[in-house]
Amino acid sequence: MSVFRALAAGLAVGLALVLQVSLFPHLAWHGIVPNLCLLVVVGAALTRGPQFAAVLGFTAGVLLDLAPPADHVAGRWALALVIVGYLAGRVRQDVRPTAIAVVVTVAASSFVGTSVFALSGLLLRDPALSVPDLLQVILVAVVWDIVLTPFVLPLVMRMFHRLQPARATA
Amino acid sequence: MAGLNRFDKRNRHERRWRGEDRLDDRNRPSRALLVALLLGCLTLITLDYRGGSDSPLEPARRTVGEVLGPVEAGVATAVRPFTAVPDFVRSRNALQNDIAELRAENSQLRGAAATSSYDRNRLEEFDGLTAAAEALQYALVPARVVGLGPSQSFSRTATIDAGSDAGIRPDMTVLNNDGLVGRVLRVTRSTATVLLVVDGESVVGGRVGESMDLGFLHGRGILGAQGRLDLELVDDSVVPDKDDSVVTWGSESGAPYVKGIPVGRVTSVFSSVRETTHHAVIEPYVDFGSLDLIGVVVPSGTRSDRAVIEADGSLQ
Numbered sequence: 001m002s003v004f005r006a007l008a009a010g011l012a013v014g015l016a017l018v019l020q021v022s023l024f025p026h027l028a029w030h031g032i033v034p035n036l037c038l039l040v041v042v043g044a045a046l047t048r049g050p051q052f053a054a055v056l057g058f059t060a061g062v063l064l065d066l067a068p069p070a071d072h073v074a075g076r077w078a079l080a081l082v083i084v085g086y087l088a089g090r091v092r093q094d095v096r097p098t099a100i101a102v103v104v105t106v107a108a109s110s111f112v113g114t115s116v117f118a119l120s121g122l123l124l125r126d127p128a129l130s131v132p133d134l135l136q137v138i139l140v141a142v143v144w145d146i147v148l149t150p151f152v153l154p155l156v157m158r159m160f161h162r163l164q165p166a167r168a169t170a
Numbered sequence: 171m172a173g174l175n176r177f178d179k180r181n182r183h184e185r186r187w188r189g190e191d192r193l194d195d196r197n198r199p200s201r202a203l204l205v206a207l208l209l210g211c212l213t214l215i216t217l218d219y220r221g222g223s224d225s226p227l228e229p230a231r232r233t234v235g236e237v238l239g240p241v242e243a244g245v246a247t248a249v250r251p252f253t254a255v256p257d258f259v260r261s262r263n264a265l266q267n268d269i270a271e272l273r274a275e276n277s278q279l280r281g282a283a284a285t286s287s288y289d290r291n292r293l294e295e296f297d298g299l300t301a302a303a304e305a306l307q308y309a310l311v312p313a314r315v316v317g318l319g320p321s322q323s324f325s326r327t328a329t330i331d332a333g334s335d336a337g338i339r340p341d342m343t344v345l346n347n348d349g350l351v352g353r354v355l356r357v358t359r360s361t362a363t364v365l366l367v368v369d370g371e372s373v374v375g376g377r378v379g380e381s382m383d384l385g386f387l388h389g390r391g392i393l394g395a396q397g398r399l400d401l402e403l404v405d406d407s408v409v410p411d412k413d414d415s416v417v418t419w420g421s422e423s424g425a426p427y428v429k430g431i432p433v434g435r436v437t438s439v440f441s442s443v444r445e446t447t448h449h450a451v452i453e454p455y456v457d458f459g460s461l462d463l464i465g466v467v468v469p470s471g472t473r474s475d476r477a478v479i480e481a482d483g484s485l486q
Contacts, residue, residue: 018238021329022245025318031459032321051203058207062214066227066234068242069319069327069363071355074227075214077323082207114322121324124219133391134324141322 043156050089057085239361246316298347310465326369337472349455
């Protein structure tokens with residue numbers, strides 16, 4: 001069961017990554033696309049808590065870092081998504097989160113995730129971009145992620161809820 | 171007896187507390203795991219950053235590329251008919267506008283526009299690539315863009331659906347009908363990663379067409395309408411004119427850039443007193459927001475898994 005769960009989570013991340021790279025550039029605004037991998041990690045955090053989400057964040061981040069056409073220093077998205085998974089998992093209560101809570105969590109996660117990535121880039125001098133440019137990209141990314149939330153998060157959360165071990169044994 | 175009872179009770183009490191603790195623990199993340207994951211990330215960053223171009227993560231990149239590259243190509247092929255629809259409508263609209271303007275003097279155009287279709291557009295693109303190969307005297311391997319890196323990653327790269335099987339190697343020049351697109355960074359068997367010239371880390375040697383002056387073109391890392399290149403001239407006494415075209419001046423043995431590929435035109439020139447050189451802003455001929463069919467410059471006679479457009483325009 002746990003192998004199946006890991007496989008399902010991995011597939012969700014892989015699908016998110018491929019769609020993000022191959023489908024959404026056609027809809028992108030200045031190349032900025034919704035970060036589907038981040039949405040999957042947030043969905044996992046809201047249903048399964050920070051520990052699972054941090055591990056999933058690491059996996060998704062390493063994939064984002066290595067899958068073509070990525071060319072930045074590997075490990076940067078992994079770092080950003082581990083932090084996102086951990087933080088988003090901390091706001092989870094035992095009650096089902098309301099729609100507003102989900103949207104707010106996604107917005108905050110998206111902001112934190114892209115910012116951590118951008119800051120790591122500034123430290124490593126990986127992209128030679130100015131702070132206003134970075135901020136513009138971060139804010140547009142937040143808007144994109146919020147727009148996609150109603151379509152992606154319910155699916156992802158239902159999937160992780162189904163795969164929860166407590167429910168499987170009950 | 172009474173003492174034992176009390177001990178028992180306390181023991182049970184304690185056990186219950188410990189049990190609840192464990193329940194809480196499941197919701198609380200383990201510090202050790204988080205620290206391990208963060209250290210893992212930092213290790214990856216350090217390994218890749220220090221390693222540079224022969225980083226220990228290159229084999230991992232290649233492996234992930236071998237697996238995910240074909241999937242990306244498959245998804246891109248599946249969505250292409252749908253994503254091409256706006257282009258098709260746009261080009262039809264453009265054609266119809268032309269007709270409205272020219273109807274009085276050119277009735278032939280009307281007929282041409284009426285027969286235009288999606289397939290015809292695609293054919294024209296291939297024709298354009300063939301013409302480009304002929305004009306530039308280079309052999310080209312045609313390929314399609316199947317993935318674009320997100321702007322959130324702050325680097326401008328693309329995946330194309332041709333790799334080492336098609337005869338593509340790192341440091342080959344990539345272009346389309348309009349001009350220079352970029353260069354190949356790394357290849358897998360069926361895909362390749364291309365660094366676009368608008369990437370912040372891209373530097374291309376450029377020559378201003380009118381005056382033949384040399385300079386370096388730096389990308390700004392921004393895509394779309396604001397995608398611009400900065401030209402820094404080697405000779406500080408020359409000032410490029412507005413609308414001058416810039417072509418590549420090429421490197422030895424044609425890697426990573428072959429010479430004479432049009433890059434863009436000068437839109438504005440400004441000089442900084444302190445640095446005593448002139449900077450020009452270049453608008454690339456290529457629209458990086460809607461890249462599709464591209465060609466990779468290969469040596470003539472390359473063995474490939476697809477038709478190679480030879481320099482004389484023939485297919486091989």
